[in-house]
Amino acid sequence: MSWHPGADHVEVMRPPAPGAAGGTYRAFAETLRGLKTTFSRVVEGVHTLQYPEQKTPVYPRFRGRHRLHKFEDTDLEKCVGCSLCAAACPADCIRVVAAENTPEHRVSAGERYAAVYEINLSRCIFCGYCEVACPFDAITMGNDYEMSDYQRSDLIFTKEMLLAEPVERTPLRADGE
Amino acid sequence: MSPQLAVVQYYEPWWIQILKAVVIFAIILQLQPILIVGERKLLGRFQGRYGPNRVGPYGLATPLADIIKLATKEQFRPDTSIGWMFALAPVISVLTAVGALAIIPFGDTQDIFGTDVGLYGLDVSIGPLFVFAMGAVAFYGIMLGGFSSGSKYSFLGSMRAAAQLISYEVSQGLALVGVVMTAQTLSLTEIVHAQQGMWYFIPQFLGFLIFLVASFAETNRAPFDLVEADAEIVGGYFTEYGGTRFTSYLFAEYINMCVVSLIMVTVFFGGWLLPFGINPPGWVDPFIVLGKTSFFLIFFIWIRATLPRLRYDQLMSFGWKILLPLATLNTLVTAIILVVTD
Numbered sequence: 001m002s003w004h005p006g007a008d009h010v011e012v013m014r015p016p017a018p019g020a021a022g023g024t025y026r027a028f029a030e031t032l033r034g035l036k037t038t039f040s041r042v043v044e045g046v047h048t049l050q051y052p053e054q055k056t057p058v059y060p061r062f063r064g065r066h067r068l069h070k071f072e073d074t075d076l077e078k079c080v081g082c083s084l085c086a087a088a089c090p091a092d093c094i095r096v097v098a099a100e101n102t103p104e105h106r107v108s109a110g111e112r113y114a115a116v117y118e119i120n121l122s123r124c125i126f127c128g129y130c131e132v133a134c135p136f137d138a139i140t141m142g143n144d145y146e147m148s149d150y151q152r153s154d155l156i157f158t159k160e161m162l163l164a165e166p167v168e169r170t171p172l173r174a175d176g177e
Numbered sequence: 178m179s180p181q182l183a184v185v186q187y188y189e190p191w192w193i194q195i196l197k198a199v200v201i202f203a204i205i206l207q208l209q210p211i212l213i214v215g216e217r218k219l220l221g222r223f224q225g226r227y228g229p230n231r232v233g234p235y236g237l238a239t240p241l242a243d244i245i246k247l248a249t250k251e252q253f254r255p256d257t258s259i260g261w262m263f264a265l266a267p268v269i270s271v272l273t274a275v276g277a278l279a280i281i282p283f284g285d286t287q288d289i290f291g292t293d294v295g296l297y298g299l300d301v302s303i304g305p306l307f308v309f310a311m312g313a314v315a316f317y318g319i320m321l322g323g324f325s326s327g328s329k330y331s332f333l334g335s336m337r338a339a340a341q342l343i344s345y346e347v348s349q350g351l352a353l354v355g356v357v358m359t360a361q362t363l364s365l366t367e368i369v370h371a372q373q374g375m376w377y378f379i380p381q382f383l384g385f386l387i388f389l390v391a392s393f394a395e396t397n398r399a400p401f402d403l404v405e406a407d408a409e410i411v412g413g414y415f416t417e418y419g420g421t422r423f424t425s426y427l428f429a430e431y432i433n434m435c436v437v438s439l440i441m442v443t444v445f446f447g448g449w450l451l452p453f454g455i456n457p458p459g460w461v462d463p464f465i466v467l468g469k470t471s472f473f474l475i476f477f478i479w480i481r482a483t484l485p486r487l488r489y490d491q492l493m494s495f496g497w498k499i500l501l502p503l504a505t506l507n508t509l510v511t512a513i514i515l516v517v518t519d
Contacts, residue, residue, distance in 0.1 A: 031483070034484060038223045039223075042222045048226045
């Protein structure tokens with residue numbers, strides 16, 4: 001008595017046996033199909049982005065190199081040297097040394113300001129926690145991602161470097177792009 | 178059929194022989210860098226990228242940079258290698274590859290400044306046999322190179338070369354027998370003349386296909402590049418080679434590619450002849466031959482971009498079980514038809 005599979009049995013597609021003559025004929029046909037496939041890649045054109053000349057635009061929320069900000073009207077620094085960013089940093093790459101503002105020497109809007117503000121970018125993991133931790137929006141993540149250098153010490157960015165207007169090197173993605 | 182297979186009806190001064198040898202060698206050698214950069218650029222296009230485009234305009238100076246790099250490298254060899262054989266092997270490869278160029282016809286006999294000059298190195302009466310002889314010796318270049326390197330990968334590569342080249346040379350030779358029988362001559366120029374009415378790839382289509390496939394195996398090109406197989410045996414016979422010796426092997430491979438393409442053009446695609454009764458002046462002939470050849474060179478590259486490498490047992494069973502019987506059948510059927518219609 002033969003075995004009857006149920007109604008829900010599965011048909012297994014088996015490839016033809018790799019025979020000599022039939023296999024060669026199939027290989028020939030498949031070769032032609034392959035030639036067509038590769039040739040359609042030529043017709044399709046290239047997908048390469050010529051990187052240093054052309055760049056992929058980044059999204060607006062892309063987390064690149066940090067930037068420090070100033071108030072536009074008073075030209076005072078937003079950072080008050082609270083070190084919350086340094087506390088939030090999982091990679092421990094931010095160093096803040098705070099100093100008191102004096103009436104003669106007023107740097108920031110608050111009581112204190114950051115006398116030293118350094119980010120070691122060779123340690124930074126670009127998680128953006130510093131941006132989240134900052135109560136005054138003084139530090140934000142920019143769009144710059146081209147930060148390779150020859151010396152590790154050159155990757156320690158000081159306050160002046162972070163405050164400076166960055167060279168526009170990274171295209172930003174437009175709406176809907 | 179006349180008892181003589183080829184008759185040279187004119188006399189060439191010795192200096193024309195030397196001049197021709199130099200010119201053919203120089204032109205074919207200058208084609209190799211173009212072929213190398215063309216292959217890399219075409220492979221790129223086949224994979225949706227540009228290929229080399231940084232050195233020089235459109236990356237055309239890339240092979241120049243490559244060759245300068247390779248030529249200024251240190252000569253070295255492994256401790257376990259056999260010195261003189263290690264140095265000799267690439268020389269054999271290049272010599273045989275260039276030697277096969279000697280008999281390839283680029284055009285008919287021309288009257289240049291009152292001297293009859295055949296646009297080929299030699300019109301020998303053994304034509305294809307000379308090419309196969311060169312191919313058979315070329316295999317020593319590969320095998321000795323792998324054998325004398327004193328490395329296991331090289332040795333594997335040379336063993337593969339021994340098996341592969343011998344098994345495919347048989348089919349390659351048999352595929353040409355049909356043409357030789359139809360043309361009733363072994364001289365390559367006479368074979369071209371015999372194709373005046375119809376190129377041989379139409380009556381000898383099977384022979385052409387067999388020759389084409391066997392040529393891929395003979396030149397160690399993908400999908401039959403088991404001799405090199407960089408993914409399995411790290412380059413095979415030239416694993417231990419560097420600098421100019423490696424360059425020699427590379428050039429030998431590309432010259433071999435040119436040679437088999439030229440043979441295919443000569444034997445199956447009417448050499449310097451054009452279809453539809455177009456009969457250009459004689460000086461155009463070499464350009465026609467090179468143009469037809471470049472079509473086959475592009476096809477070689479196209480195949481390389483398309484097909485994966487065969488497994489070793491597939492290669493062997495394909496060569497002996499499919500290609501050889503087909504080539505034999507082709508020869509037999511051609512012979513029967515020739516006898517019946519004669």
